[in-house]
Amino acid sequence: MNFRLSLFAALLFSAAASAAPDGPSLIKQGEYLAVAADCTACHTTSEQQPFAGGKAIASPVGEIIATNITPSKRDGIGNYSEQQFADALRKGVRADGAQLYPAMPYTAYATFTDSDIHALYAYFMQGVQPVDHASPETHLPFPLSIRFSMRFWNMLFLNPPGYQPDSSRSASWNRGRYLVEGAAHCSTCHTPRGFLMQEQQADAFTGAVVGSWYAPNVTGNPVSGIGSWSQQDLATYLRTGHLAGKAQAAGSMAEAISHSFQHLTDDDINAMAEYILSVPDRHTPATGASRFGQGQPYQNLSAFRGEAFTTPVADEGARLYSANCASCHGSSGQGSKDGYYPSLFNNSATALAHPQNTIATILFGVERNTAAGKVFMPPFGNQPNAINSLNDHQVATLSNWLLQHYGNNTAAVTPEQVAEVRRGGPVSPLVMLAQVGVAGGVVLLLVVLGVVLYRRRTR
Ligand code: HEC
Ligand code: HEC
Ligand code: HEC
Known part of the structure; x- marks a missing residue:
């Protein structure tokens, strides 16, 4: 990063952190980020025990249990160091070294800056009540049950940690992109996924099936997306879930608004709206009926x-x-x-x-x-x-x-x-492959071997 960029980044993101290196305001900052990131949506089952885990998150490859992330030393993340916490959030690696499944949105949280991770850690360790309650194990069909396989997936699809500001854009646009791509993880629902369940970046925000619902195209394209909305319209929708004569939020979007987006500051909501409306849809023309x-x-x-x-x-x-x-x-x-x-x-x-x-x-x-x-x-x-x-x-x-x-x-x-x-929506073709499992793998291996031998002979 050159000097100008890093100065820019420092101005953008570290104001709160440098003003309060520790203590109550750091915990407050962490709490705000936890709300923006909607950690509670998956990690809270009962409102009496925030973040105590146990909720089964439906995914196209099966149910994955969100674990206890209270600071309980026995059943939660009480023994996590800040580095281990950072690695869970940004690299999808648990404290014991096992890989997490991307049902935990670490591909988005990879965007968190070091100072925001620091604040989140302070909040989870000091601002959350420990709950001694073990969450059930996740059981996926073989070979998806091998957590190790996620390493290869991460090599292909996980971005390096942190946020690279675009100095040709305004501070509010960068703040909006930082939140949209990171904490608010809009793309985990609105970006279509490929065969390996990865987000297809070339089609970012052009719409995708999420469980029973469809998260529509929210690019700035006036026909396929929401380009006909003003920044104010989008801000109203994100805060209330209702834009008269256009759209309402139900399903997972209603939850995201109720738990998370409605609590963000006006500046942050406006910044997110500014960024989203600047995202193009490269594959659809901009004329026609919306x-x-x-x-x-x-x-x-x-x-x-x-x-x-x-x-x-x-x-x-x-x-x-x-x-x-x-x-x-x-x-x-x-x-x-x-x-x-x-x-x-x-x-x-x-x-x-x-x-x-x-x-x-x-x-x-x-x-x-x-x-x-x-x-x-x-x-x-x-x-x-x-x-x-x-x-x-x-x-x-x-x-x-x-x-x-x-x-x-x-x-x-x-x-x-x-x-x-x-x-609860369509099942991924990965599961069908998994069900073919070992037998399928052996057949595939024989076919590959056959092709190699045949080539040698005919040479
Ligand atoms: C969309 C659902 C979802 C959201 C939102 C989410 N998580 Fe998770 N998280 C999960 C799931 C599911 C797992 C378990 C994954 C697995 O077993 O591979 C998990 C695991 C974790 C772990 C590993 C804990 C352990 O078992 O050792 C940590 C730490 C964690 N999440 C922290 C967070 C924090 C902090 C936030 C908010 C910034 C957050 N999560 C938001 C679904 C979510
Ligand atoms: C008791 C009143 C009531 C009844 C009966 C009712 N609705 Fe609704 N409907 C609502 C409300 C309230 C909303 C949400 C408005 C909002 O989100 O601001 C809504 C929203 C909707 C939406 C938009 C949802 C979205 O995700 O954008 C559709 C479509 C809809 N209703 C169809 C129906 C159909 C079809 C029936 C009959 C099977 C029906 N409604 C019966 C009150 C009702
Ligand atoms: C957990 C999944 C999820 C997340 C995260 C999410 N959305 Fe959505 N979104 C949906 C679903 C599902 C709908 C459709 C809701 C309906 O019509 O009832 C939707 C609807 C919308 C709509 C209305 C579009 C239309 O045509 O009706 C907008 C705008 C939108 N989302 C923007 C965002 C933005 C911006 C973010 C991030 C700040 C975001 N969403 C995060 C799932 C999600």
Whole structure:
């Protein structure tokens, strides 16, 4: 790093650290970073015992248990040195030298500067209550169960620790990029993954499936992404999870906003919005219709008026909508005047080419808790608190009706797709390979050997 860059970096990131080398304000800084990094999302199971672990994190290769990271010497990270803590966060290596799975977002946290790691360490050692409670072991199918294999993965896909500022950009843009790529780990959900589950950097932020949900394209492209939003729009969405007439946050985005983003300072939220809106989508042209202006009001009450509830009608979607949704979203999908119940047209959830969010909203509902208030839509899957349960066939029929009239009429939903969303999303092809396992490996080896021998002979 040249002198100008390092001076720039120092100005950007070390103000808080140099003002308070230790003590309560260092712990406060660490706490703020832990909130920005949403450590609690995975490491807290019960609010009474923050960071005591035990939560199973669904991944396309199986469930991975987030461990106890309280300073308990017996069951947590109480014996971690600062260096070991830094290596867990930025290199994915546990104190005993074993590799962590990237379900722990160390590929993003690699971006943390030394001084921010120092503050996080102070917070976890001195600001968090130790909890003596062991978390269960993770069991993945062979050969993914071999943690050692992650070393090769890291060689290919893990960036070196720390943040390299871009001196041609403003301090706020750099602060935004530092947070987006690091603590806030937006790309772990919004960037599509390749065959080995790595984030595909050339397509950064162009949208990806995350479990049951779809994290949409959030590049600055005005057609494929959110380039039609102002910086203020994006800041409002990140703080409240709601942008009238455009988008709402449910699923994992609602959790990230409720636990994390809403608590960040205005300066940090604005910096993140500035950076995200500057990210290009290299593969999509910037002209055409965006997902925020699709669909129109529609109703078909005559389809079932006067029919007994058990008589099949031609437009079953209209009946399902009217019986389950119209009371809140309006008879024509227009929503409520105050916008609390959103319009289902001009809505990203129904206009995406990927219908997961329409399906997942019906099955799981919406739950969000921010300073702007509590937001709740009941689930229609068969959760214990569901007011009505719809089966896969009904959810598919209703989804297709919504997409047809209010959103993306080129997307089509099958009952199998609903079943997959209900189960928690697609499974990685890696698991199928793993199931072929040893036998597959032996066959592959024989094929490779065969090719080598054949080449020798024909030479
Ligand atoms: C998206 C989920 C997720 C988030 C967010 C997350 N972690 Fe983790 N973390 C995990 C999982 C899962 C594991 C266990 C991985 C494994 O067993 O390979 C883990 C393991 C760890 C470990 C290793 C502990 C041990 O078992 O010895 C440490 C330390 C850790 N996390 C700290 C943090 C801190 C600090 C933050 C916030 C800055 C954080 N994690 C945020 C999922 C997460
Ligand atoms: C844990 C996964 C996760 C993380 C982390 C995450 N997002 Fe999201 N995001 C989602 C999902 C899923 C949705 C879709 C929510 C919905 O429509 O109900 C979404 C929706 C959005 C939307 C609305 C887009 C639209 O068209 O509706 C924006 C903007 C957004 N995210 C920006 C961000 C930014 C910026 C960050 C980091 C500061 C971030 N997200 C971090 C999962 C995530
Ligand atoms: C009790 C009122 C209520 C009922 C009934 C209801 N909704 Fe909702 N719906 C809401 C609320 C509240 C939101 C979230 C608004 C927000 O996020 O700000 C919402 C959001 C949505 C969204 C956007 C979700 C996203 O991720 O962006 C869709 C799509 C939706 N509802 C569809 C439906 C469908 C289909 C039905 C019928 C099966 C239905 N709703 C029934 C209250 C309701």
